[in-house]
Amino acid sequence: MSDITDAPATADATEVRAWLRECVATYVRLPAEDIDENLPLSEYGLDSVYVLSLCADIEDRYGIEVEPTLLWDHPAIGPISEALAPLLAAR
């Protein structure tokens, strides 16, 4: 995905949201500013199986364990970021 492999020292929902936007933009080859945070990722062609690889990216970047179904229960960037916030805070 990106060459950044070290988790940022602090991360909140805002940071995660911006990073996820870039991730999704890379996946779907659109400018980050064109990614709508409230549009389901499936609308961008990230289907229910492909979205799981995003989970692996999140775990790798932030060093947290994320239940992959979180991305099914929260299908857009905004809700995903909110759901990740407590996991990040508990690091």
Add this chain to the structure above:
Amino acid sequence: MSADVPEWPTGLAAALADAMAAGAAAGGAFSTARSAALDAAEAFPGEECDLLDASGLARAYVPERLGGVAGGLPELLSALREVARRDVTVAVAHGKTFLGSVSTWVAGTEDQQRALARLVTDENAVVAWGLTERGMGSDLLAGNLTATPEPDGTWRITGEKWPINNATRGRLICVLARTDPAGGPRGFSLFLIDKSALPEGAWEPLPKEPTHGIRGADISGLRLRDAPVPADALVGGVGDGLGIVLRALQLTRTLCAALSLGAGEHALRLVADFAVERALHGTRLALLPLARRVLGRAAASLALADAAALLGGRSAHGLPGEMSAVSATVKAGVPWIVQQAIDDLAELLGARGFLTEQHADGMFQKLERDHRIVAVFDGSTAVNRSLLISQFPLLARLIRKGSYDATGLAAVTGGAPLPELDPAALRLVSRTGCSIVQAVPDTAERITALAAAGELPPRAAELAALLAERTGALADAMAELPPTGRNAPAAAFAVARQFEACFAGAAALHLLAVPCAADRAVVLTAALERCLELLVPGHQAPSDAFEPLVTPLVQPVEEPVR
């Protein structure tokens, strides 16, 4: 020493082999004449399945703690492969019960698991797995078969599943049903339906579909009409269907390797026997260098596929969290490697490879047709390669880091008893990548040291170094691909094939690094040589690279009497 070597369990497979040989010798079940006649008539191999029932194969479909056999997934792989060596159609027809049951082992309650285990082990109940529907392709979320809750907690199910192996013969069928009209990843649930408990008119079978291979198998369908289903038929929670199916597929996809390996070994045996019999140019085919090269290369391909399947099966126990990567790799890679061996062997057999009544009752052309279906089952090769490609970004990063789960890998590649399979530890996506591939550079160093100490042939060290180099190049190729959400480019599929070959070679490499008998080291070295042929265009294997594998295949062979 041999206690340290991971081996295939052989207990159940040996019992099956004896029972099948006895049936064949008597001209009954598993005789080639009968296999050919059933295939020609598109008739179900009922006596063969009865014989397997009597030999206890069903116990391999059930976890040990519920009364199943002890060896877990490797034991099942070994047993089903033994059946596939005789007849892939029978292995497909019988093995389906594992596929129908596995969702219950992954997500069922204790009561559900006990009840199903009893039906499978005590009554040899046939269990089908209904995922696909007409017109939905491989998209698990396109199904329209719908389950609607009743006020009393029971369900009503309406719709069709097709084409489904054993849909008609099966007493039970585990179906993926839409439980949210809007669908989506949380819109489907699994139900284990007992057809024998449904009222008249609630279900009907859809006709058997004629098929190119596995012609005798019950490939049919099921239509449910407002079928009343009890509350405890629901496996897992409402909306959990997709997650359970994806984890269950991690086990069944790995198991598909058994069908490929059995078919490949059957092909090799048939062609080796032919080469020994066949007199030409005043000698025997088996004595001609070209024929020996083909036989040896096919044997090396099978040894390579065997290593991938062995460590793949063991990974379900020792590296369960990585099965999303391992199972897709094994499911795409093993049939691909074996199909090449079968194609090469077919050339050696010439016209006899196509004749349905010559040379062993036309068994070659049958297994050749039967094997093609393995690449389609449980997600086609393209589906599995897509799954693998979706994991490339993390896999590439972890190969480059050289990090892996050393404890898990030691459980998979060591000789200590495997931990029992824990379905709860299967993850939808691997967090630690694919340790078997990521550990290649470290294991290659161990091989170099072993070769320097005279414990392995020098060629093993050369091949290990080459594989380590190719693994690094593979990570680069994976990282250079643009990430894709779906519809991966053709170039990505070529890289996926390389990953599969690399995984198989890595498996052979890890097996070489544990102390093993000299003849095993020779076979594994030949497997590595074959892996490098697949990975590196123009790789020149030494002219005698596969010869050690030929001699045991074609003994004894004498020049014909003139």
